[in-house]
Amino acid sequence: MNEQKREQLSAQISALVDDELTHESSPVIDSLLQDNEAKQTWTRYHLIGASLRGHLPEHIGDISTNVSQAIASEPTVLAPGKKKSSDLMKPVMGFAIAASVAAVAIFNVQQANQIPGAGQSPETGQSVIAQSSIATSQPSLATSPQLVNQQKGQAQVYQVKNVDPRLNRYMVNHNEYRANTGVSGMPPHVRMVANEADSNNK
């Protein structure tokens, strides 16, 4: 790709990040998918955008600690607990759920550290970890932490469950080989596409 084209693409990525391009602008997206440098540009612009909008945490180094404390210290329940009508299967211990939250936090730290001066003045610490009030015999293990995001003036409830990048990566690789081994019972990657979360947009 020549220099001029690259510049043009960078500008388009910038526009895409700022939501100025509609998602029908598929050439840009296609380029993104094919070009490693474009992907990096995309990520970089997003980090810059996030820092400009004050979406990066103030004390970056503390976030994982905060998350752990928030989980440990039974905060106010901001979100309705997810009903577990386990007619198919009882939930297994929720170790990985807490792990996921930690993983998200850690990942954010890594990202933020790449930007000089990032995370300087966000006033909004919108992310709150709440615990759902599911009664279980192992409350410390099986409760589901929920990330309550109130950035847009409306509470969006995401259950952060399936976002541990490492476990996700393992799953994808497992599924890939699974497709060629034995009887998998369904198309590979269905479990990845499945929404573990109840996305109650209220």
Added chain:
Amino acid sequence: MSHRFLFLLLTLVSASSFAVDQITPAQKLIRQMSEANHKLSYEGVFIYRRQGQMDTMRIIHRVDENGIQERIVSLTGFAREVIRDKNSVTCILPDDESVMVEKSAPGQFKISQLPEQINKVSEYYTFSIAGQDRVANRPTWVVDILPRDNYRYGYQLWIDLESKLLLKSELKNKEGTPLEQFFFAKIQIVDEIPDEWLKPEISGMGYTWHDNSSEDFPIHKGDVSWKATWMPDGFVMSDQEKQIVDESQMPVEHLMYSDGLAMVSVFVEKLDKPANIVTGASSMGGVNTFSKMTDSYLITAIGEVPQDTVKLFANSVVSNK
């Protein structure tokens, strides 16, 4: 060619084909099911149900000279998407604002089927045709696969009478309780699938890319430095790979064990900051995982097998260096 020689030849041919026919009708159906998936292009909508949750997904499955290309999009909740072809698997996770690109498994073109030692599989599972049913307005066979011990799960498969495609399945524990279900609401087998159907619909929101598709780490036979020392009877190491991933920059070992039907993956990864890792058990639908730390290595076993099995697998992993 003398008649005698021809007779001998025919006898040999029929003898060998008789050996192949030793498999039960149920096993033959499963083989045909695998073949159908490598021959037919189709498009449809299916339901995936587990742990009291349900998702509706659209699948586009194209088979052409480039092998299998497949796209699965969630039609409910977050519009998660997975697109795979012979080179890579791309997972678009809007809820996580991330895109994950992984390598495709080599040998995607191989027709997966019951292994050669088909009688061996019968030592660990029973196969039978339970009858007929109807799924997505199509008549199907129902095939039961039951485990003979507690280390494995069973399957019930609904296989299209005509196309032999899998239209419905249930993964069940030893007691016969369904752990997860997959079934088509609608499916059409088509001759051609337009390219557009396989393109992602990512939105303009911010995503982080984890691209592990380009890195490759050559592995030599016998180069495995970790292995599981316990596994249920019938499991053997079926494959192995080493990858370098962008998060850790360390090679991750991926060991695969199979009994012919089920598969367990063992991942071993060296971690720089093991303090942040939470280990233990978790599940994703019918898949169970178990992680543990040994020195600074994270060992994770994943598979469509009971929790005890992945735990025993993970706990048995040792370095053979």
